[in-house]
Amino acid sequence: MPSLNDEDQSSITVRPDDHVALIVIVALVGLVWSLFMLGIRIYLRLRLTPPFGVDDAVAIFGTIIGLVQTSVTLHAAFQGVGKREDSLAPAHVENGLKSIYVAWVLYPIAVCSSKVSLALLIARLTIVKFELRASYVLAGVGIFWGVVSVIVAACQCKMPKPWDLGAHHCDSMFVRWAVIETGNMIIELLIPGLILKVIWNLQARLKAKFTVLMAFSLQLLVAIPTIFRLILLRQTTVDELRNDRTFTITDTVMVTEITMHFSLMAATFPCLRKFLQAFDSNMGATTHMTTDPDDPKNTGSNGSYGLRSLQRPSRAKGSSFEKWPRNSNRYNRKYQPHTVTTVSAGASDPRGSPEGGGRLQRQRTRNNDMESGSVESDDSQLAIIRRTQHWEVTVESRGN
Structure with missing residues (x-):
């Protein structure tokens, strides 16, 4: 052969x-x-x-x-x-x-x-x-x-x-x-x-x-x-x-x-x-998934969020409310716990003063914001717990 x-x-x-x-x-x-x-x-x-x-x-x-x-x-x-x-x-x-x-x-x-x-x-x-x-x-x-x-x-x-x-x-x-x-x-x-x-x-x-x-x-x-x-x-x-x-x-x-x-x-x-x-340049926004929840201009792909610290926002000295980001909205606080604190001083009526009215208005805004954002837990299998704490501060004058 x-x-x-x-x-x-x-x-x-x-x-x-x-x-x-x-x-x-x-x-x-x-x-x-x-x-x-x-x-x-x-x-x-x-x-x-x-x-x-x-x-x-x-x-x-x-x-x-x-x-x-x-x-x-x-x-x-x-x-x-x-x-x-x-x-x-x-x-x-x-x-x-x-x-x-x-x-x-x-x-x-x-x-x-x-x-x-x-x-x-x-x-x-x-x-x-x-x-x-x-x-x-x-x-x-x-x-x-x-x-x-x-x-x-x-x-x-x-x-x-x-x-x-x-x-x-x-x-x-x-x-x-x-x-x-x-x-x-x-x-x-x-x-x-x-x-x-x-x-x-x-x-x-x-x-x-x-x-x-x-x-x-x-x-x-x-x-x-x-x-x-x-x-x-x-x-x-x-x-x-x-x-x-x-x-x-x-x-x-x-x-x-x-x-x-x-x-x-x-x-x-x-x-x-x-x-x-x-290698994603975010031109087509197809694979970029990491997002800062506090940035309203960056909501991620399909509403997804990157991992972030669970530490609560800091409270200023003498402030009655927790400091929230100035530009935060209900979409950015999705899936995040909220604590609403109400402080009333004595028997004064908050509705009678501009400051009290503003404080009450801010409280209502946060309450409504929290409730509207809580219902948007997509595919969540855990219960959503909301807690509202009320504090009453009474100032008593001492006798001479």
Whole structure:
């Protein structure tokens, strides 16, 4: 049989009997995007949302495995995987199939690492003991299934040549991979279920809850290439295709790369919103969410507010009322506690003097303002408590 010459190795073109270029393009594009998403995650942890956590370490580990897996796949492509087997030397066919075997053993490690990273990220977002335990249990299940998947993938075909996809001793390969991918999809379904439990009782807008749920649910889309991968694996066991192994598995190799790299990217999807906020110029007011509640010109996106101190406003010496910001209004004091203090001196009628009338008017304004703002607790599940304190000061003259 003719072997690969220097011209064949130096040029990569797509021909009806040569799809090596497609494998190279898919593998490199997927790798670039995985590394790009990992770079975003590292930037977030170092600059915007520290500290660096275990979930980030697992994501880095999975991306490194994905890098090694892609490198092995590219080596298989340059050995001849993607070309007609009758145009390759037997040594190249053997080396190419061995490289694909190693790449497919590394594949479940990268995929399960992304799921473990998501589970640990959920644990980082909650303080409820039950949810913490559930997150760690899910991470443990992901690790366990990763180990099982590697063992099953390593035994996809019987010994002594588990990489020989065309032999009859590899008839059970589809069943083994179907078991692996089914377990992966079950774990993928558990992740949105867990995040739904975490956000169910949160005091937040429905839109915000939906956004968080969607960020963790995007990894469910990996089921689409996974199903296609199983279909293509099934086709490789057809007798008519056994004699052209290197060309038959071309589509399966490409879909494997797509599935793995999308899984790795999905581990960072929930972190992207903070990254986009860092580059928001507020021209479109789409992602800028941090707002000072005391500034009437800055009400935030969709009425959201940034975290602020719960310390009460200071009281001036000798003043009967707490000092409120001069430009505050009922929208700016939303979700904030109010204390209204009424001080009356002796038996004097506040309505009879301008000062008393003004003081009473200010009191009514604050009372009305507080009541009108209290009813606007969107999605709040806590009771709203209003307390009004009345003080009466009586001045008695001493007898001489």
